[in-house]
Structure formats: C-alpha cells, structure tokens
Amino acid sequence: MKSISFAPSHTMGHPxxxxxxxxxxSIPLLEVEGLTKRFQGVVALRDYRLTLQEGExxxxxxxxxxxxxTLINLLSGFIRPDGGHIRFRGQDLxxxxxxxxxxxxxxxxxxxxxxxxxxxALENVMVAMTxxxxxxxxxxxxxxxxxxxxxxxxxxxxxxxxxxxxxxxxAHRPSSALSYxxxxxxxIARALALEPSLLLLDEPTxxxxxxxxxxxxxxxxRLHRERRMAIVMVAHxxxxxxxxxxxxxxxxxxxxxxEGTPEEIRNNPLVLEAFLGRSGRSGAA
Amino acid sequence: xxxxxxxREWIWALRGFLWLLLAGAYLALERGGNAxxxxxVILFLINLMLVVSLNLFTGFTGVFSLxxxxxxxLGAYASAILTLPVNLKAxxxxxxxxxxxxxxxxxxxxxxxxxxxxxxxxxxxxIPVLRLSGHFVxxxxxxxxxxxxxxxxxxxxxxxxxxxxxGVPPFTTMGWAALWALLNVYVAWRLxxxxxxxxLLAARDDPWGAKSVGVSIGxxxxxxxxxxxxxxxxxxxxxxxxLTAFSPNAFYFSKTxxxxxxxxxxxxxxVTGSILGTLLVMVSTEALRNLEPGxxxxxxxxxxxxxxxxxxxxxxLMLLMTFRRQGLLGDRELRLEAIAERLERWLERRxxxxxxPRVRKADx
Numbered sequence: 001m002k003s004i005s006f007a008p009s010h011t012m013g014h015p016x017x018x019x020x021x022x023x024x025x026s027i028p029l030l031e032v033e034g035l036t037k038r039f040q041g042v043v044a045l046r047d048y049r050l051t052l053q054e055g056e057x058x059x060x061x062x063x064x065x066x067x068x069x070t071l072i073n074l075l076s077g078f079i080r081p082d083g084g085h086i087r088f089r090g091q092d093l094x095x096x097x098x099x100x101x102x103x104x105x106x107x108x109x110x111x112x113x114x115x116x117x118x119x120x121a122l123e124n125v126m127v128a129m130t131x132x133x134x135x136x137x138x139x140x141x142x143x144x145x146x147x148x149x150x151x152x153x154x155x156x157x158x159x160x161x162x163x164x165x166x167x168x169x170x171a172h173r174p175s176s177a178l179s180y181x182x183x184x185x186x187x188i189a190r191a192l193a194l195e196p197s198l199l200l201l202d203e204p205t206x207x208x209x210x211x212x213x214x215x216x217x218x219x220x221x222r223l224h225r226e227r228r229m230a231i232v233m234v235a236h237x238x239x240x241x242x243x244x245x246x247x248x249x250x251x252x253x254x255x256x257x258x259e260g261t262p263e264e265i266r267n268n269p270l271v272l273e274a275f276l277g278r279s280g281r282s283g284a285a
Numbered sequence: 286x287x288x289x290x291x292x293r294e295w296i297w298a299l300r301g302f303l304w305l306l307l308a309g310a311y312l313a314l315e316r317g318g319n320a321x322x323x324x325x326v327i328l329f330l331i332n333l334m335l336v337v338s339l340n341l342f343t344g345f346t347g348v349f350s351l352x353x354x355x356x357x358x359l360g361a362y363a364s365a366i367l368t369l370p371v372n373l374k375a376x377x378x379x380x381x382x383x384x385x386x387x388x389x390x391x392x393x394x395x396x397x398x399x400x401x402x403x404x405x406x407x408x409x410x411x412i413p414v415l416r417l418s419g420h421f422v423x424x425x426x427x428x429x430x431x432x433x434x435x436x437x438x439x440x441x442x443x444x445x446x447x448x449x450x451x452g453v454p455p456f457t458t459m460g461w462a463a464l465w466a467l468l469n470v471y472v473a474w475r476l477x478x479x480x481x482x483x484x485l486l487a488a489r490d491d492p493w494g495a496k497s498v499g500v501s502i503g504x505x506x507x508x509x510x511x512x513x514x515x516x517x518x519x520x521x522x523x524x525x526x527x528l529t530a531f532s533p534n535a536f537y538f539s540k541t542x543x544x545x546x547x548x549x550x551x552x553x554x555x556v557t558g559s560i561l562g563t564l565l566v567m568v569s570t571e572a573l574r575n576l577e578p579g580x581x582x583x584x585x586x587x588x589x590x591x592x593x594x595x596x597x598x599x600x601x602l603m604l605l606m607t608f609r610r611q612g613l614l615g616d617r618e619l620r621l622e623a624i625a626e627r628l629e630r631w632l633e634r635r636x637x638x639x640x641x642p643r644v645r646k647a648d649x
Contacts, residue, residue, distance in 0.1 A: 109497075140481040
C-alpha cells in the first residue's frame with residue numbers, strides 16, 4: 001500500500017505547500033485511461049480518458065444522466081470501475097479503499113450536500129483536518145500529550161478556513177441549521193481542510209441563486225489562485241462553467257463527446273445538438 | 286454551545302458545588318451505613334457503567350448492539366474465576382486447568398483482565414460483524430449474546446454450567462464502584478468531545494461524507510466497540526464481586542432489555558443523559574418493586590403484583606416511543622456552562638426586578 005510518490009507530504013506535520021516538486025514534471029497529476037463503469041448492464045461511463053496537470057481546472061458538462069456524477073464517484077474512489085485505471089501522481093487508485101483517497105490529496109464535495117448534521121460548522125471542518133493529524137486513543141481518553149495540544153491548533157486552522165469562506169460567524173451553529181448556500185460553503189471548507197491537490201466539485205452551484213453562484217465562483221477562483229490545486233468541476237450551469245473553466249469536457253450518455261476551450265465547445269455542432277439544443281437552453285450559448 | 290458570556294467563576298462555583306454534593310452524599314452513605322441504600326447505590330453505579338458503555342458504542346456510532354450483556358458475562362466470569370480462593374476452586378471448579386486452579390488474584394488485576402477479555406472478544410467478533418450495515422449488526426450481536434450463554438452453560442470446567450457460581454469474594458465496595466463509574470463517564474465524555482469523537486459522530490451522521498474526509502467507518506466502530514466492551518466487562522466484574530453468586534441466567538434478555546431502556550430514556554449518544562436515564566429507571570422500578578408484595582391505600586388492599594416493575598419498564602418505553610422518541614436529552618449533554626448561564630440570567634432578572642420598582646417610584 002505504501003507508495004513513494006506521496007511520502008514527502010507526510011514527513012512534515014502539515015503539507016500546506018502544494019504538491020510541487022513531489023513528482024517529476026513529466027508525470028501528470030491525474031491520468032485516467034479507458035475508464036468504464038456499468039450499472040446492471042447500463043453503461044454509465046465508457047472508455048473515458050483524461051490527463052490533468054497540477055493546478056489545472058477542468059469543467060465537465062453534459063445533460064442529466066451523462067455520467068458526470070459517476071465520474072466524480074470514480075475519481076474519488078466511492079465506486080470501483082469495471083475497466084480502465086486512474087493514476088494519481090503515478091499511483092493507481094482503483095484498488096484503494098475509499099477512506100484512503102483523501103489522505104493522498106483528493107477531496108470532493110457532493111451534489112446533495114453531505115455534512116454531519118449533529119456537528120457544528122467548525123467541527124465539520126475539524127473532522128477533515130484530522131486526516132493529516134490522526135488522533136491517538138490515549139490522548140483522546142486522558143486528555144494530555146501532544147495529541148491534546150493539537151486540538152487547539154486544528155480548531156484555529158478550521159476557523160481560519162471558515163473565515164476564508166466568509167462564514168466564520170456561523171462557526172458554532174449546528175451545520176443542519178445553516179442555509180443551503182452556507183452549507184455549500186462549509187462543505188467546500190471541509191474539502192479544503194484536506195489540503196487537496198485535486199478538488200472534485202459535483203455541481204457546486206446547484207440550488208443557488210444566480211448571485212450566490214456568482215459569489216461562489218468568485219470565491220473558488222480566489223482559492224484556486226491562492227492554493228493552486230487542480231479542480232475538476234461537474235456542472236450543468238453553463239454560464240458558470242464557461243466563466244470558471246478554461247478547459248471543458250462534454251459527456252453524453254457516458255461517452256466523451258468533445259473537449260476544448262469554452263469557445264470551441266460553444267461552436268461545436270455536436271455539442272449544440274446533444275446538449276444545448278435538446279435541453280432548449282439556447283440562451284446559455 | 287459554550288456561551289462566552291458566562292463568567293468562569295460561575296462554572297467553577299457550580300463545578301465545586303457538584304463535587305461537594307457528590308462527596309457529601311458518598312460520605313453520608315458510607316458512614317450512615319444504611320445497607321439497603323448502599324446496595325442500591327452500588328447497583329446504580331454498575332448499571333450506569335453498563336448504560337454509558339452501551340451508549341458509547343450505540344449512541345456514538347448509531348449502530349445497535351443487543352449483545353453487550355454478553356461482554357458483561359465475560360467480565361463477570363473471567364474476573365470471578367481469577368479471584369475465587371484456591372480452596373473454593375478445588376471444591377466448586379475441580380476441573381479447572383492447572384495454572385488457573387492454583388492462583389487467586391487480587392481484585393484490581395482480576396477486574397482489568399476481565400475487561401480485557403471482553404475487549405479482545407469484542408475486537409475479534411467486531412472485525413467481521415461491524416462491516417454489516419446498521420440493523421444487521423443488531424441481529425449479529427444478538428447472536429453473540431446467545432452464543433455466549435451457550436458457551437457459559439457448556440464450559441462447566443470454568444463456569445459450573447447452569448449451576449450457581451458461588452463463593453466469589455465480596456470485593457465490590459461503594460468506593461470501587463464509584464471510581465470505575467467516574468472513570469467510565471470521564472472516558473465517554475472525553476471520547477465524545479475529542480477529534481476521535483468528531484470522527485465517530487461524523488461516521489454516524491453521514492457515512493459517505495465521512496469517507497470523503499478519510500474516516501474509515503469500520504475502524505471507528507471497532508474502536509468504540511472495544512472501549513465499550515472493556516468497560517462493560519469491568520462492570521460485569523464489579524457486579525460479580527457484588528452479588529458473589531450468579532448463574533448464566535443473569536446475563537440474558539431481561540438484563541439486556543433493562544439496560545437498553547435506560548439508555549433510550551436518557552437519550553442515545555448523551556453521556557449525561559445516560560446518568561439521568563439510569564437514575565430515572567432505577568428509581569421508578571425500585572418504587573414499583575416495593576409495591577409488588579401488595580400494599581394498602583386507606584381501606585383498599587391490593588394483593589401481590591409480581592412483575593409490576595417489569596411492566597412499568599415496558600410501559601415507560603412505550604410512552605417514550607410515543608411522546609419523546611429521542612429520550613430525555615437526545616444526543617445533547619447537560620452542560621455546566623449552560624446551567625451557569627441560566628443561573629446568571631435568572632439572578633440578573635431578579636436584580637432588575639428588585640431595582641425596577643424603586644426607579645419607578647422615583648420618577649413621578
């Protein structure tokens with residue numbers, strides 16, 4: 001299970017620095033080939049491929065049922081592919097348990113937000129921080145030792161993250177009592193607490209007002225500038241995707257229909273027919 | 286939530302008051318020498334351990350265990366076999382294997398070994414069983430309870446089978462019970478309010494969300510199961526050295542039911558709720574038990590009502606499920622900080638209430 005490629009990020013207590021220099025520049029951050037997933041005979045994703053460099057942003061668009069969420073679930077290890085492989089910094093992910101993936105530096109959010117309702121916003125973020133600072137049983141039970149002192153540090157860092165997301169004032173509220181938009185921000189803060197070098201966002205603007213999604217995209221752009229992590233964002237909110245992602249993949253019925261810049265995608269007749277045309281949202285283009 | 290407005294002195298004063306109250310009650314009982322009350326308090330402390338431990342697993346992981354009394358039985362028999370005097374072993378357990386037959390350990394190491402035995406068995410069965418999803422864990426742990434009973438009945442060389450295991454030295458004093466109960470409550474509280482506890486609760490709240498931040502659901506459950514079984518085993522050991530004679534029948538459905546009711550009354554996932562639940566259920570069943578031989582109200586005489594306390598327990602559970610499913614506290618805690626805040630606000634209001642009429646009189 002041990003791999004050399006990610007070992008350095010564990011030697012120091014907190015891998016705040018981005019993955020730069022960990023792997024040689026010739027190895028891309030993420031390499032996906034021939035990725036295929038079937039659900040009871042129905043193909044959800046077929047022969048998908050992707051190469052993503054450190055710090056790159058990719059948008060994945062497509063109509064409902066195109067396989068977008070399946071792709072996120074595969075990349076984050078929540079489901080296992082029926083074929084193909086996913087290499088993250090050269091390491092094959094397809095055989096790893098789901099809970100081992102975040103430690104490597106891959107974080108995700110969910111289309112239907114999945115926070116921990118009985119925990120406060122701050123605690124939701126703190127849970128994620130324990131990935132790089134695993135609690136030990138003794139300091140937990142008897143309340144002393146290095147593990148105990150770390151709690152304060154975790155709390156402060158989690159607070160700083162909430163502040164970055166603009167929701168520090170909600171830190172002590174139960175996460176179940178927050179508005180939809182604030183819950184989204186907590187979930188993104190929780191993902192960032194893993195200090196990922198790859199962030200997978202599943203419909204981050206779903207259910208938000210246009211102004212709210214605008215603000216969220218601004219925030220994500222700023223976070224990307226500061227942290228330089230790679231982002232794969234799945235969405236069907238066209239204006240948002242077009243603005244945020246310099247590079248797009250279009251999925252349709254589980255196959256990669258087209259790829260290119262927003263400009264190229266907008267003028268691709270295949271895409272217009274499969275996606276924009278059929279969904280009748282001509283205003284988006 | 287911790288209210289920052291409350292002055293620390295208030296919390297310290299309350300905390301001091303609480304400890305003084307507990308210490309005073311303890312000393313009064315110890316010196317007063319009312320044997321009935323003392324026995325009741327010891328039983329309360331042991332039940333409290335059973336409830337807090339069960340809650341530490343079931344409440345913190347959201348997975349029901351119906352097999353915890355099996356761990357209690359393991360702790361009871363293991364520690365009792367270890368402390369039984371050598372001459373009694375020769376009479377009661379003639380077939381006991383050599384190293385065990387010739388030793389009689391002091392109370393403390395025997396208790397610890399009993400707890401460890403329970404914890405080790407918990408880890409062994411936990412590895413396959415805890416992978417199952419919620420309801421199936423309940424059924425599987427029920428299976429464990431049944432297996433434990435069958436083993437106890439058939440391992441005659443160690444347990445005397447269905448016959449009474451007697452002659453256990455009466456080591457369990459109020460002091461021992463109080464110390465272990467305190468430690469158990471403390472550990473459960475710490476666990477809930479630590480990063481490890483956050484991970485536990487996260488795994489309970491949303492397994493997918495938990496996996497997405499690197500929490501292994503199986504490992505979280507296993508840790509809670511092991512700690513829980515350890516303290517349940519200790520409670521079993523205390524119970525064995527309190528009653529001094531018992532048989533496998535004591536560790537079965539009725540005890541399981543009793544402990545589960547106490548946990549549910551208090552609230553699943555709440556440590557302070559466990560204390561309240563245990564107290565409430567014990568006080569009410571004890572009151573009903575005293576009515577069982579029959580009683581008179583004025584000219585009306587009521588005959589023997591055996592089983593009244595059991596019925597009372599069942600009715601309590603039904604009422605609770607109808608009107609307050611989450612129990613007294615749900616998974617929240619009674620916090621000194623919150624009580625101190627209330628007290629402070631109440632005093633403030635009194636102060637203004639006293640001053641206000643004076644101001645009004647001065648106005649016109």
